[in-house]
Structure formats: structure tokens, C-alpha cells
Amino acid sequence: MNLGNEYLRIVIERFKDVKSLGEKTMTQLSEEELHWTYNNESNSVAIIVKHLSGNMVSRWTDFLTSDGEKQYRKRDEEFRDDISSKTELITIWEKGWKVLIDTLTSLSEQDLLKHIYIRGERHLVLEAIERQMAHYAYHVGQIVYIGKQLKDSTWKSLSIPKGESEEYLKEMLEKHKGK
Secondary structure (H helix, E strand, O other): OOHHHHHHHHHHHHHHHHHHHHHHHHHHOOOOHHHOOOOOOOOOHHHHHHHHHHHHHHHHOOOOOOOOOOOOOOHHHHHOOOOOOHHHHHHHHHHHHHHHHHHHHHOOHHHHHOEEEEOOEEEEHHHHHHHHHHHHHHHHHHHHHHHHHHHHHHOOOOOOOOOOHHHHHHHHHHHOOOO
16 A cells, blocks of 8 residues: 555545535525625625635646646635626536646656745645645535535534434444445
8 A cells, every 4th residue: 555645545535525515515506595684794605616716726726736726716706796607607616626636646656755836835645635625625615514504494404413423333333344
């Protein structure tokens, strides 16, 4: 087993898990709810999606050869809610994730200890991956939180529903018995 390749396999799986949480939340939300904000300082799901995608396209395009903050990125524009439809929102979402997953899939163990730059700051590739995992999980967590607030009692749990922990544990232990 190769440690670097195993790490890349695991981290790609984790990024896909984070992506799935966002998608399962957005599926539960109406067009109007995707644009809801608590107050003027809050971001809507639509804004968070624009920001995530903009970040992903910037960070992961030409990942090993150019600074992760691309000249063409207009970060401040990511915080304007000008998305016209849920279809457009999903297209923007998918664009960012595709660049990320394609780039991670192209990396090898030897790449993990190379250096890349984000806003002129030097990072090991391994460090940059972890930095972005934390950033994306943070924002997808915001999306899930907004979804739970909006859906209230109609929210469909994305993990173990409240009050079902023991039942879930028993199922998991039975499933993995003897493995």
C-alpha cells in the first residue's frame, strides 16, 4: 500500500462526502429558500455556492503551476446574489467541484510534498489540500445549517436522525461483524 496514493483516495472520498451534504441540502430547498438570508450580513445558499465555486476554480486550475488566487477571479462579485435559477446554481456548483476532483485525481504521491502558492504564500500540496478541505467543509456546514433552519420539522436528516443513535450503532456493528 502506498501512503500518498491512499491519502489521495481518502481525501477525494471526503471531498465527495462534503459535496453530497451540500447537494442533499439544496435538493430540499425551494428556489426562494436558496436566496434566503437571516440579515444583511448573512450569505444565502446561492452566495455560498458562488463563493465555493469561484474559490475552487481559482485554487485548482493549474494547481501545481500557478498561484491559487488567479488574476481573473473576482472574489467580491461572488458575494452578490445574482443567480437566476436553481439550474444555474447547480451548474455553478458542479463547475467548481469538477475542477477540484479532476485536479485531485491527477495528483500522485510525489506531488504531495511539492510547493504551490496561494496569494503568494507557499504551501505544501498536502497542506493546501487540507486548507481547502477545512474551507469547503466550513461553507457546506453553513449551507446545511441554513437548510435545517428553513425546513424545521420537514428537514430530512443527512446523518443519524435524533433519537436513533443506538439503533444506528447496532445496525453498523451487525453490518461489520466478522470483517
